[in-house]
Amino acid sequence: MYLCSLKWFIKMKIGNYNELRINRSVDFGFYLVDDEGNEVLLPKRYITPEMRVNDTIEVFVYNDSENRPVATTEKPLAVVGDFKLMRVKAVNAIGAFLEWGLLGKDLLVPFREQRVRMQAGRSYIVHVYLDHETNRIVASAKLDKFLDNKPAKYYHRQMVDALIVQRTELGYKVIINNLHWGMIYQNETYRSVNIGEVHKGYIKQIRPDGKIDLTLNMIEKMRVDNLADSILNSMKANDGRLSLNDKSSPEEIMKAFNCSKKDFKKSLGQLYKLKKIEQVDNQWVLCD
Numbered sequence: 001m002y003l004c005s006l007k008w009f010i011k012m013k014i015g016n017y018n019e020l021r022i023n024r025s026v027d028f029g030f031y032l033v034d035d036e037g038n039e040v041l042l043p044k045r046y047i048t049p050e051m052r053v054n055d056t057i058e059v060f061v062y063n064d065s066e067n068r069p070v071a072t073t074e075k076p077l078a079v080v081g082d083f084k085l086m087r088v089k090a091v092n093a094i095g096a097f098l099e100w101g102l103l104g105k106d107l108l109v110p111f112r113e114q115r116v117r118m119q120a121g122r123s124y125i126v127h128v129y130l131d132h133e134t135n136r137i138v139a140s141a142k143l144d145k146f147l148d149n150k151p152a153k154y155y156h157r158q159m160v161d162a163l164i165v166q167r168t169e170l171g172y173k174v175i176i177n178n179l180h181w182g183m184i185y186q187n188e189t190y191r192s193v194n195i196g197e198v199h200k201g202y203i204k205q206i207r208p209d210g211k212i213d214l215t216l217n218m219i220e221k222m223r224v225d226n227l228a229d230s231i232l233n234s235m236k237a238n239d240g241r242l243s244l245n246d247k248s249s250p251e252e253i254m255k256a257f258n259c260s261k262k263d264f265k266k267s268l269g270q271l272y273k274l275k276k277i278e279q280v281d282n283q284w285v286l287c288d
Contacts, residue, residue, distance in 0.1 A: 012038060012061055014069060015080030015130050015137040022055050032059065032071055042071040045103075062105065062137055077101040078128045080137060083146075083163055083175050085196025087123045098126065098139060113140035125165050125196065143175070152180050152212055154203040157222075162201035162214055164193050174201070180212055188215040191258055227259055227267040232276065232286075240286035242277075 012018055012034055020032035020040070029044040030051065040061055051057065059071035060079070077100055078084035086098040089106055096118035097106035109118060109126060118124060118141070126139040127146045140146070143165070154160065154176075162174040162182065171185040172193060184201065193199060193216070201214040217223055234256070235242050244252060246268065250261040257264060268284065271277045277284050 018061050022053050040069050040071050046073045074102050080130050082128050085123050085125050088118050088120050091120050107139050109139045115141045158203045162199050164197050182212040182214045184214045224266045228270050242284040
């Protein structure tokens with residue numbers, strides 16, 4: 001048994017990663033310490049032969065079944081502040097328990113934090129947070145209360161992380177940088193996406209009502225430049241020739257370069273102007 005004060009909770013980050021120093025060894029593990037001398041136990045099963053007293057290591061700190069802080073070198077599927085697609089392992093009278101990726105430790109979603117009654121075996125997007133009343137790490141499927149609480153200060157073309165949350169008639173509802181709701185319209189996706197995936201997206205606009213539009217495709221100049229490089233690399237790997245041309249079908253172009261026919265033609269035009277490719281017998285070839 002070991003005790004900890006409120007000061008411990010303020011200093012160390014419960015539900016997140018901490019850089020801590022190995023302070024002392026005991027039969028059942030190592031005690032790790034922060035800069036203010038507050039200790040937490042790293043159980044023996046996580047100790048490796050390379051670890052030595054006074055080494056600094058990165059650990060995840062959470063609460064055990066008795067609500068005592070404990071450290072682990074395991075990597076959970078999500079930390080406090082994350083939104084994540086997670087699978088329900090079991091449901092009981094308290095709530096739903098999610099597979100968290102930690103040995104012997106699941107993540108609770110209390111019934112009051114469920115939008116619909118969760119079912120074992122199904123996956124849901126949840127937010128992981130620290131309940132400050134109990135100092136327990138829990139999750140919630142009621143995402144709205146954790147989003148759009150700060151002004152959206154993005155700029156046009158800014159690259160952001162977009163978590164795919166829900167498919168709608170218009171496209172995909174996403175979470176931007178763990179902070180805001182956003183929308184990616186169907187005509188802005190040139191590849192398949194799935195619920196729970198995180199993609200790099202680009203800010204298109206912030207509407208007067210505060211809603212944010214994104215695209216998964218790079219802004220046109222960036223797309224064309226990158227596509228031109230891909231075309232050149234493809235030609236170099238194919239004896240300096242390109243099997244496609246301006247008259248190729250959109251489906252053939254999509255399959256080969258994962259792009260629209262419009263961007264494909266612009267990239268060819270750019271390479272032609274730069275005198276990197278030329279047409280010979282209606283086929284694009286690399287210039288000598």
